[in-house]
Amino acid sequence: MIAFVTALASEARPLIEHYRMERLEGAFPLFGSDGYRLVISGIGKVAAAAATGYLHARAGEARYGIFLNVGIAGHRTRTVGELVRAHTILDAATKDCYYPTLLGFKELESAAVTTVDTPELQFPADTLYDMEASAFYATALRFSTSELIQCLKVVSDNRETATGAGGGLSKEHVSELVATHLPIIDQFAAHSRTLAAELEPLRRAPEPLERFQNRWRFTTSEKRQLRRLLTRCLALGDRPRPEDYDTVLKASTVLSELDGRALALALEERRF
Known part of the structure; x- marks a missing residue:
């Protein structure tokens, strides 16, 4: 099972359509199809943590599932539309730092992600900025292993275009940013499935x-x-x-x- 967590409905829409998911009853906006589940958390760490735990429960509480956080993030200089994978996740408020294990799949460049409590418009450090990744990762780590918990971020704004937390971006534009990368996201999901199968004997x-x-x-x-x-x-x-x-x-x-x-x-x- 691959479990997607997005903050915004506009981030989720291309994934829902691509994997032909249907709406499921639930406390959060929840969607599913054969082998896939997706939850829309809403913006912020509390929402992301709650939604990730909820998704795990609704997916049958399987141990060592695949958790993918897909969404937009800002960066001071990176090109809008670029897709990157988080190699470090820092919570700006608590200073907690996480290091997702990156095994294989060199097709995606990796970068640091800093999770903030309010929209970041100045981008003071050479890092991506979002509002959910640290809470998503810390929660998913209770249920799975770091190799199978990954954050994929599409650059939505930089110092020249800063809008903050997707607030100044149209829903259509956010969906387009994610949809452009569906082929590589799909390849990454398949890579994660293969990795999970390879790790299974080791975990047993x-x-x-x-x-x-x-x-x-x-x-x-x-x-x-x-x-x-x-x-x-x-x-x-x-x-x-x-x-x-x-x-x-x-x-x-x-x-x-x-x-x-x-x-x-x-x-x-x-x-x-």
Whole structure:
């Protein structure tokens, strides 16, 4: 199942039509077809978080689903109409930072995204600006793994055309911005399906999992985190061993070390 989250109905319309989705009953505007679901959250972090959690529940609460946030964003210099993929997501208010794992699919350039609470018109940093990505990502990360949670942003405005949060853009123009990239979005969705299938055996039982669990005492929630981190490292071509952490006494410290290891691997992958 591929779960799309958009903030605006105009962002959603091309996806709904392309995947022939039909309206479903729900607390949020919800659409679906065979293998696809889409929710329109509305603007802002609270709305995005609520809609993402709702979509997960309505999709059957399947573990490790594919979550794609598709929408518009501003940037100070990028060309209007350009499609990019988020490699870093910063919440401007909380300073929380997330690093989606980028595996394969070099057809899309990647860039940083900063999520703000009010429309950004000055674009002070070399980053895309939106109002939902950080909340979408943080929520989806509760249900899936970072390789399968991605943000695709179409540049809608820059310093020369700034309108903020789509407010000065016509609905038709926003839909056109997304529709132009439907072929590449469709290819990316197919790539995500292939990646999910490749990761499935690793998620069921990552090879080092049992040996780590035999070495340290993990709580139930820590075991879930351990599985996720080992899967992430294995997907990035690394194979952590308990022997790598011979001097570590606490399970929580092992998790912290693995998290840093996975992050370093993801950043290295991003360079190529």
